[in-house]
Amino acid sequence: MSTQPTRFQETVIAPSILSANFARLGEEVDNVLAAGADWVHFDVMDNHYVPNLTIGPLVCEALRKHGVTAPIDVHLMVEPVDGLIPMFADAGASHISFHPEASKHVHRSVQLIKSKGCQAGLVFNPASSLDVLDTMLDEIDYVLLMSVNPGFGGQSFIPSALKQLRKVRAMIDASGRPIRLEIDGGVKPDNIGEIAKAGADTFVAGSAIFGKPDYAAVIAQMKQAVSAGRG
Numbered sequence: 001m002s003t004q005p006t007r008f009q010e011t012v013i014a015p016s017i018l019s020a021n022f023a024r025l026g027e028e029v030d031n032v033l034a035a036g037a038d039w040v041h042f043d044v045m046d047n048h049y050v051p052n053l054t055i056g057p058l059v060c061e062a063l064r065k066h067g068v069t070a071p072i073d074v075h076l077m078v079e080p081v082d083g084l085i086p087m088f089a090d091a092g093a094s095h096i097s098f099h100p101e102a103s104k105h106v107h108r109s110v111q112l113i114k115s116k117g118c119q120a121g122l123v124f125n126p127a128s129s130l131d132v133l134d135t136m137l138d139e140i141d142y143v144l145l146m147s148v149n150p151g152f153g154g155q156s157f158i159p160s161a162l163k164q165l166r167k168v169r170a171m172i173d174a175s176g177r178p179i180r181l182e183i184d185g186g187v188k189p190d191n192i193g194e195i196a197k198a199g200a201d202t203f204v205a206g207s208a209i210f211g212k213p214d215y216a217a218v219i220a221q222m223k224q225a226v227s228a229g230r231g
């Protein structure tokens with residue numbers, strides 16, 4: 001067994017609700033969680049940091065009021081970020097991540113997330129430098145690596161993300177801290193094994209899950225492929 005002590009054994013599948021049917025969102029989230037999903041991935045786009053516009057804290061709050069108790073993983077694709085952090089924390093987010101280039105003061109934004117009792121993550125686009133992790137890895141709870149350019153669901157996985165995963169995996173293992181490594185974009189049953197092998201333990205998938213009629217079957221297939229990939 002080559003398992004490192006700080007690595008999470010528990011695989012997390014986090015369906016991105018961007019690909020869900022918004023006309024019946026509560027039911028979609030109930031169904032995907034009943035089908036074996038672990039977290040709800042909640043993509044927030046502002047038509048400024050990314051060229052698309054999605055959902056805000058009201059929708060997060062509505063899911064909590066609907067009875068969703070699973071972790072809600074808020075992925076902020078907005079600029080600036082600080083104003084929305086307390087709003088999402090108060091709306092029931094458990095995890096909040098942001099793109100470092102969208103914050104003037106990255107350390108302050110991370111502290112703000114933690115001060116609101118949420119897990120804090122930093123997100124990196126496929127072509128982004130990981131340099132900020134030199135100083136920030138000790139401060140955060142997870143790293144979210146994008147394997148597509150942010151803004152839309154249903155894009156194809158960018159293979160260079162595997163190299164980024166291996167780099168960040170090595171940094172996390174060297175840190176000795178229990179930091180989750182999440183991957184987002186183009187994750188499918190047929191590539192998730194390779195992605196797990198490169199070091200991810202937390203997997204966002206939108207179109208691969210919500211695009212299929214049987215959520216439980218896809219999620220089971222993904223978890224099986226992760227176990228095989230991890231070896």
Ligand SMILES: O=C(CO)[C@@H](O)[C@H](O)COP(=O)(O)O
Nearest residue numbers: 150151153154185186206207
């Ligand atoms: O953050 C994003 C896109 O910006 C993602 O969370 C996507 O929504 C994932 O969708 P798929 O690539 O799995 O369809």
Ligand SMILES: [Co+2]
Nearest residue numbers: 016043075184
């Ligand atoms: Co996302």
